[in-house]
Amino acid sequence: GKTPSEMVAMVLDTMDQRAYDIVKNYWLDQFAKEKDFAKEKDKEQIWRKALNDGLIASVKPLAPVKVAADAKKVAAALAAEPKASTSGIEVSFVPSASTWDGRFANNGWMQEAPDPMTKLTWGNAALINPATARAQNLNDGDVVAISHGNFKMEAAVWVQPGLADQAVVISLGYGRAKCGRVGKDVGFNANLIRTSDSLWFADGVSIAPTGATYQHATTQEHGTGDRMHDRPLYREVTIEEFVKNPNSVEEKSEVPELQSIYPQIIYSQGNQWGMSIDLMACTGCNACVIACQAENNIPVVGKEQVLRGREMHWIRMDRYFVGPEDDPRAVEQPVPCMQCENAPCENVCPVAATTHSPEGLNDMVYNRCVGTRYCLNNCPYKVRHFNFLNFHKHDPGIYDMVHNPDVTVRMRGVMEKCTYCVQRIQETKIKAKGEGRRAIADGEIQTACQQTCPADAIVFGNINDPASRVAKLKKQERNYAMLAELDVRPRTTYLARLRNENPELA
Numbered sequence: 001g002k003t004p005s006e007m008v009a010m011v012l013d014t015m016d017q018r019a020y021d022i023v024k025n026y027w028l029d030q031f032a033k034e035k036d037f038a039k040e041k042d043k044e045q046i047w048r049k050a051l052n053d054g055l056i057a058s059v060k061p062l063a064p065v066k067v068a069a070d071a072k073k074v075a076a077a078l079a080a081e082p083k084a085s086t087s088g089i090e091v092s093f094v095p096s097a098s099t100w101d102g103r104f105a106n107n108g109w110m111q112e113a114p115d116p117m118t119k120l121t122w123g124n125a126a127l128i129n130p131a132t133a134r135a136q137n138l139n140d141g142d143v144v145a146i147s148h149g150n151f152k153m154e155a156a157v158w159v160q161p162g163l164a165d166q167a168v169v170i171s172l173g174y175g176r177a178k179c180g181r182v183g184k185d186v187g188f189n190a191n192l193i194r195t196s197d198s199l200w201f202a203d204g205v206s207i208a209p210t211g212a213t214y215q216h217a218t219t220q221e222h223g224t225g226d227r228m229h230d231r232p233l234y235r236e237v238t239i240e241e242f243v244k245n246p247n248s249v250e251e252k253s254e255v256p257e258l259q260s261i262y263p264q265i266i267y268s269q270g271n272q273w274g275m276s277i278d279l280m281a282c283t284g285c286n287a288c289v290i291a292c293q294a295e296n297n298i299p300v301v302g303k304e305q306v307l308r309g310r311e312m313h314w315i316r317m318d319r320y321f322v323g324p325e326d327d328p329r330a331v332e333q334p335v336p337c338m339q340c341e342n343a344p345c346e347n348v349c350p351v352a353a354t355t356h357s358p359e360g361l362n363d364m365v366y367n368r369c370v371g372t373r374y375c376l377n378n379c380p381y382k383v384r385h386f387n388f389l390n391f392h393k394h395d396p397g398i399y400d401m402v403h404n405p406d407v408t409v410r411m412r413g414v415m416e417k418c419t420y421c422v423q424r425i426q427e428t429k430i431k432a433k434g435e436g437r438r439a440i441a442d443g444e445i446q447t448a449c450q451q452t453c454p455a456d457a458i459v460f461g462n463i464n465d466p467a468s469r470v471a472k473l474k475k476q477e478r479n480y481a482m483l484a485e486l487d488v489r490p491r492t493t494y495l496a497r498l499r500n501e502n503p504e505l506a
Contacts, residue, residue: 088204089132091146091168093190096124097286099173105183108300109290112311115171116284117330118158119220119319121311122303123187124171125158126207130325132166133159136207143212146170146193148205153192156214161321161328168207186303217306220319233482234279234320234333236497246477249496253480258487260342265356267341267464271440272360272491273420274463275447276473277334279497281457284332288449288458289315292336295421295448297403297410299391312385314418315449331497334458336449337362337383337418338482338490345375345384353415360491361420371413380483381490384417420460421447442468463491 027050028043095101098110105111112121126144128136138144142157146168155170163169174187193202232252241248292298292314301312316335321328343362346354353368354375376384390412392399403409406423410416428445432438442461450458461470473479478495 106180291452
């Protein structure tokens with residue numbers, strides 16, 4: 001006695017086997033009215049295909065329909081549409097990637113996570129494109145008054161490529177007067193000009209400079225206008241180029257024959273850990289950044305320290321704009337410690353606080369570090385971080401309960417970086433030893449970033465095992481090592497992005 005919608009709701013609400021069978025049998029009965037099933041197994045095959053496709057296709061062919069446009073009716077319909085404002089600027093209100101609609105405003109991890117596009121932390125901005133900024137004579141940090149009818153707000157400008165002309169985009173969830181100590185008075189409140197008839201966009205808006213300025217906290221100042229300093233850090237080719245020349249990814253950077261001045265170490269025995277990051281799958285969502293922060297007790301440093309360039313995230317999510325300024329394409333690239341075999345950070349440390357393990361890890365010995373920061377200066381990827389302050393010193397004792405007990409809480413004056421979640425590696429090895437086995441199955445160890453990635457863009461494993469997933473990925477033609485010409489031999493490599501462009505949409 002239930003409708004199909006009610007039966008679907010039963011499945012979603014209860015996931016009960018009986019409800020599942022009711023829905024399945026109902027739709028198969030509907031299908032049986034059009035065609036007799038020869039065997040019972042045909043029913044199951046059709047049902048499985050329907051679950052995969054998301055629908056049960058009718059066996060009766062649909063009659064073709066001839067469609068003809070009535071020019072007069074189309075013109076009349078267009079004439080009846082309300083006319084958009086031809087003056088002023090349009091404002092779009094969008095949920096924030098960090099605070100959403102404000103419900104996560106008091107979460108320090110989210111406030112400090114850089115926005116995937118703007119790379120801003122601890123606040124939002126009035127985003128405008130470069131052409132509009134030039135027309136309005138505005139620069140990053142200029143405070144403008146945005147007026148919408150009788151409503152008005154002030155916000156600082158951030159010039160963002162890729163936006164439409166004469167448009168302003170403002171993230172929601174900021175400028176909260178009543179919030180916890182983390183989110184109070186952070187950013188600008190877009191709800192001051194947001195009305196019930198313009199919840200998501202409003203036209204006929206005007207902006208005017210106030211003469212004041214504001215300092216945005218951002219984690220990436222470069223990357224606008226395809227600026228990778230003439231180095232192919234992020235690599236992508238079209239499918240046509242790749243099919244024509246499978247080496248097109250590798251040829252983007254000329255790597256001469258390299259010879260190290262140090263004795264060559266052979267990593268061909270035992271477990272040798274490595275990582276592969278697929279740039280085709282990565283969406284720049286920051287899930288890996290926050291997962292790493294939670295797993296490894298990475299402190300929240302606050303806006304003042306971010307302004308000084310002292311953010312502590314072990315994974316840096318780089319963003320580059322590729323193509324012309326008026327129509328760029330954004331690309332994202334996560335950059336953790338590369339775990340270099342010829343690590344340039346190791347040979348400059350005067351106290352051997354950063355050393356190489358037999359399993360290929362670039363390890364940190366925190367209680368040896370004296371904070372010279374030589375390793376930071378010598379790292380070509382700039383993925384090492386220094387604790388300028390003791391960020392946990394004044395935390396109440398109960399805060400210790402939120403820390404991962406398997407990871408050291410660092411103190412002032414100590415360098416830190418990605419460790420490939422060495423605590424998880426050791427935990428699995430101890431477990432395997434207790435079970436009387438020496439081999440660790442592929443996929444048994446997952447780093448925090450890999451475990452959390454919703455797109456399965458990160459793969460970690462033993463590169464000495466030819467059957468492992470990471471070893472197979474590293475054999476692909478798309479695989480490349482960032483800055484391989486420096487002969488640092490990184491264990492973390494990337495799979496270049498292949499673009500499948502439709503020429504008709506160009």
